[in-house]
Amino acid sequence: MTASDDERARTIQAMFGRLVPQYDRMNRVMSAGLDGRWRRLAVQAAQPQSADVLDLGAGTGDLSREFRRAGAAGVAGADFAAQMLRRARRKHGPETADWLQADALQLPFAEASFDVVASAFVLRNLVDLPGGFAEMLRVLRPGGRLVALDITHPPDDLRGRILRLGFERVVTPAAGLLSGDRNAYRYLPNSLSGYPTAEELAEMLRAAGAAEVSYRRLAGGAVALHAARKPSE
Numbered sequence: 735m736t737a738s739d740d741e742r743a744r745t746i747q748a749m750f751g752r753l754v755p756q757y758d759r760m761n762r763v764m765s766a767g768l769d770g771r772w773r774r775l776a777v778q779a780a781q782p783q784s785a786d787v788l789d790l791g792a793g794t795g796d797l798s799r800e801f802r803r804a805g806a807a808g809v810a811g812a813d814f815a816a817q818m819l820r821r822a823r824r825k826h827g828p829e830t831a832d833w834l835q836a837d838a839l840q841l842p843f844a845e846a847s848f849d850v851v852a853s854a855f856v857l858r859n860l861v862d863l864p865g866g867f868a869e870m871l872r873v874l875r876p877g878g879r880l881v882a883l884d885i886t887h888p889p890d891d892l893r894g895r896i897l898r899l900g901f902e903r904v905v906t907p908a909a910g911l912l913s914g915d916r917n918a919y920r921y922l923p924n925s926l927s928g929y930p931t932a933e934e935l936a937e938m939l940r941a942a943g944a945a946e947v948s949y950r951r952l953a954g955g956a957v958a959l960h961a962a963r964k965p966s967e
């Protein structure tokens with residue numbers, strides 16, 4: 735990681751720390767109330783019954799809670815923003831997950847620690863995406879499942895162009911106004927610039943060594959849910 739990557743990561747970390755009080759409300763507004771449904775689809779894709787799960791970039795903990803409800807044996811909710819974790823612990827309690835501060839690019843877990851590694855709305859924030867995928871695969875057990883949900887570039891058709899315009903011109907400014915933090919919500923469309931398309935992301939996962947890589951689009955194509963496996967030995 736270069737010095738400028740490191741600086742960008744620290745900026746992102748501080749921004750998420752600041753956003754905690756408005757974060758859940760803004761999620762609901764910006765996803766038109768659909769973010770909970772998308773997380774549940776991610777959990778279904780991960781088949782977490784009796785699994786040890788890592789929720790990477792856990793934020794305020796909603797994905798961790800869904801994993802617990804779906805019958806995961808144990809959940810580790812990891813995030814590099816301490817303020818997010820404090821909120822997650824208060825919101826969902828210490829019994830929902832082991833909440834711990836950790837950087838996705840340098841995870842404090844031994845190889846092959848989890849059956850499932852999942853993330854929701856985190857990939858766009860990683861300053862080294864191939865490095866992030868390598869870490870996720872390292873801590874997965876052979877045959878384990880990787881599931882990643884995030885905003886993506888809509889397809890380049892009429893519906894996609896309308897979605898893009900609505901996102902940039904309506905949703906983002908409205909969220910900036912409502913949250914009182916315009917810079918943070920300007921970051922949202924900016925975080926897509928230079929971010930791979932859904933297909934490119936699938937290719938990156940394959941290049942990192944993942945098997946059975948697939949993805950589906952949600953929200954008319956504005957959100958992608960990627961799934962993959964660590965090859966069995």
Ligand SMILES: C[S@@+](CC[C@H](N)C(=O)[O-])C[C@H]1O[C@@H](n2cnc3c(N)ncnc32)[C@H](O)[C@@H]1O
Binds near residue numbers: 797839859
């Ligand atoms: C958009 S929020 C998503 C939170 C949660 N997963 C959800 O579904 O609402 C992104 C989260 O990822 C965390 N994050 C970003 N980069 C990270 C990194 N390198 N390591 C750990 N956490 C990171 C941020 O602190 C933030 O809490």
